[in-house]
Amino acid sequence: MARTYLSTHDDVAALATPPGAGALAVLRLAGPSSIARLAAVFSKPDLLKASAGSSAVYGKLVDAEGRSVDEVVAVVFRAPKSYTGQDGVDLMCHGGPATVEAALAALFSTGFKQALPGEFTFRAFSAGKMDLVRAQAVDELVKARTRGAQSDALARLGGSLSRELDALRRELLRLSAACALRLDYGEDENPEDLSVELPALAAARGRCQALADSYALGRLFAEGALVALAGRTNAGKSSLFNRLLKEERAIVSQQHGTTRDYLEAELDLGGIPVRILDTAGLRESHDPVEREGVRRSRLLAEGADLIVYLADATVGLAAEDEGFLTERPEALRVWNKVDDDRALPAPPGWLPLSALDGSGEGALAAALIGRLAGNLERAEPGLRISSARQRDALLRCARALGDAEEALRAGEPADIVALDLATALAALGELSGETTSEDILDSMFSNFCVGK
Numbered sequence: 489m490a491r492t493y494l495s496t497h498d499d500v501a502a503l504a505t506p507p508g509a510g511a512l513a514v515l516r517l518a519g520p521s522s523i524a525r526l527a528a529v530f531s532k533p534d535l536l537k538a539s540a541g542s543s544a545v546y547g548k549l550v551d552a553e554g555r556s557v558d559e560v561v562a563v564v565f566r567a568p569k570s571y572t573g574q575d576g577v578d579l580m581c582h583g584g585p586a587t588v589e590a591a592l593a594a595l596f597s598t599g600f601k602q603a604l605p606g607e608f609t610f611r612a613f614s615a616g617k618m619d620l621v622r623a624q625a626v627d628e629l630v631k632a633r634t635r636g637a638q639s640d641a642l643a644r645l646g647g648s649l650s651r652e653l654d655a656l657r658r659e660l661l662r663l664s665a666a667c668a669l670r671l672d673y674g675e676d677e678n679p680e681d682l683s684v685e686l687p688a689l690a691a692a693r694g695r696c697q698a699l700a701d702s703y704a705l706g707r708l709f710a711e712g713a714l715v716a717l718a719g720r721t722n723a724g725k726s727s728l729f730n731r732l733l734k735e736e737r738a739i740v741s742q743q744h745g746t747t748r749d750y751l752e753a754e755l756d757l758g759g760i761p762v763r764i765l766d767t768a769g770l771r772e773s774h775d776p777v778e779r780e781g782v783r784r785s786r787l788l789a790e791g792a793d794l795i796v797y798l799a800d801a802t803v804g805l806a807a808e809d810e811g812f813l814t815e816r817p818e819a820l821r822v823w824n825k826v827d828d829d830r831a832l833p834a835p836p837g838w839l840p841l842s843a844l845d846g847s848g849e850g851a852l853a854a855a856l857i858g859r860l861a862g863n864l865e866r867a868e869p870g871l872r873i874s875s876a877r878q879r880d881a882l883l884r885c886a887r888a889l890g891d892a893e894e895a896l897r898a899g900e901p902a903d904i905v906a907l908d909l910a911t912a913l914a915a916l917g918e919l920s921g922e923t924t925s926e927d928i929l930d931s932m933f934s935n936f937c938v939g940k
């Protein structure tokens with residue numbers, strides 16, 4: 489039968505570093521008998537078994553027949569002072585696929601099971617070492633593509649978002665208690681009217697909604713955006729591509745139709761990981777290869793989150809430009825080659841740029857960031873959510889709080905309000921992991937890296 493995350497009594501092992509050659513590879517082991525199991529294939533079993541937590545033991549990993557597999561350093565962790573909360577070992581061996589394969593084979597021969605993706609973090613979560621928000625941040629930290637996304641995830645791992653959610657939860661508990669108190673009074677007694685809590689309810693709903701809205705920006709930071717450079721031949725797309733990348737990646741020439749196959753690179757734009765595409769210049773061509781390049785460019789532009797459309801200021805606008813921009817009016821318009829004496833003044837709505845000397849580059853970067861993220865609510869770093877699952881739970885919470893407000897205004901009895909508050913609390917509990925179903929946990933952790 490396939491293992492599940494719930495088999496936390498299994499001793500598991502996995503490569504925690506990327507596969508391939510490297511100076512070191514780290515194999516991560518966890519489970520109640522992980523240290524004893526490792527001792528069975530370790531040259532100094534007694535020393536290993538007697539070692540204190542957070543200590544390192546140097547020795548040889550051997551196979552079942554006693555043949556040496558590698559020289560290793562075993563960093564031993566004792567429950568509960570470990571990442572998973574269980575006994576475990578981070579085993580450092582020499583990097584390289586052959587060593588890793590032999591070392592894992594030796595471990596599996598002692599009964600270690602291959603760890604599932606994210607299984608170590610799942611165990612940390614089930615041991616109460618971290619809530620689900622922090623567990624999610626671990627995955628985001630590992631996958632962060634820009635410094636901005638990385639520091640954002642690190643803040644969440646440090647608990648910025650968990651603390652905010654906890655404050656919200658405490659406020660909802662206080663409101664529930666107020667409802668309960670109201671229920672305790674008899675018909676003819678006259679306790680304080682619950683409607684004094686209306687502003688508090690509205691404030692809590694507002695916080696929920698703001699956090700849910702932060703998903704758009706959180707997702708942009710985590711998943712990034714696709715930006716395509718488009719324009720007629722010779723507009724300077726490849727020149728701009730190279731300038732943004734700060735390297736001579738694309739061939740630049742005064743010949744029309746230089747770029748045919750599109751080029752792709754990754755860029756950090758104000759913390760947003762951006763995949764940028766340099767495409768073939770748009771023009772009617774009889775050359776079948778160039779025509780194919782143009783066809784692909786149009787297709788790529790269609791799939792982009794944002795198109796940067798360049799025009800050559802020394803030539804001015806032509807029917808092709810108008811045609812493209814009528815179809816894609818949202819494209820960011822860039823008037824390139826303004827350094828040239830022959831350059832015509834930029835028409836309204838066009839950003840002046842010189843891909844040659846870099847003037848206007850700062851304004852272009854700002855415009856790009858503005859277009860990608862500008863209309864999104866700028867939450868405090870770390871206070872954004874980054875998964876659709878979190879957003880859905882927050883929206884359900886906000887909706888239930890809205891219902892509670894309505895019930896209160898309509899003069900419904902306190903137990904109706906209490907019911908709405910309980911729904912809101914349950915939705916909030918899904919975020920932290922208090923009330924998250926097994927299926928959701930499964931789908932969340934299975935997206936993690938193996939070894940994390």
Ligand SMILES: Nc1nc2c(ncn2[C@@H]2O[C@H](COP(=O)(O)OP(=O)(O)OP(=O)(O)O)[C@@H](O)[C@H]2O)c(=O)[nH]1
Pocket residue numbers: 719720721722723724725726727728739740741742743744745746747748767768769770824825826827828841842843844845
């Ligand atoms: N003066 C001036 N020349 C530029 C500027 N940007 C590009 N050029 C020149 O314009 C010519 C075309 O530039 P490319 O970057 O190859 O243009 P492209 O849009 O990629 O052209 P295709 O690949 O043919 O579609 C080259 O000779 C560049 O040096 C600029 O800002 N100022």
Ligand SMILES: [Mg+2]
Pocket residue numbers: 725726727738739740746747766767769
């Ligand atoms: Mg080009």
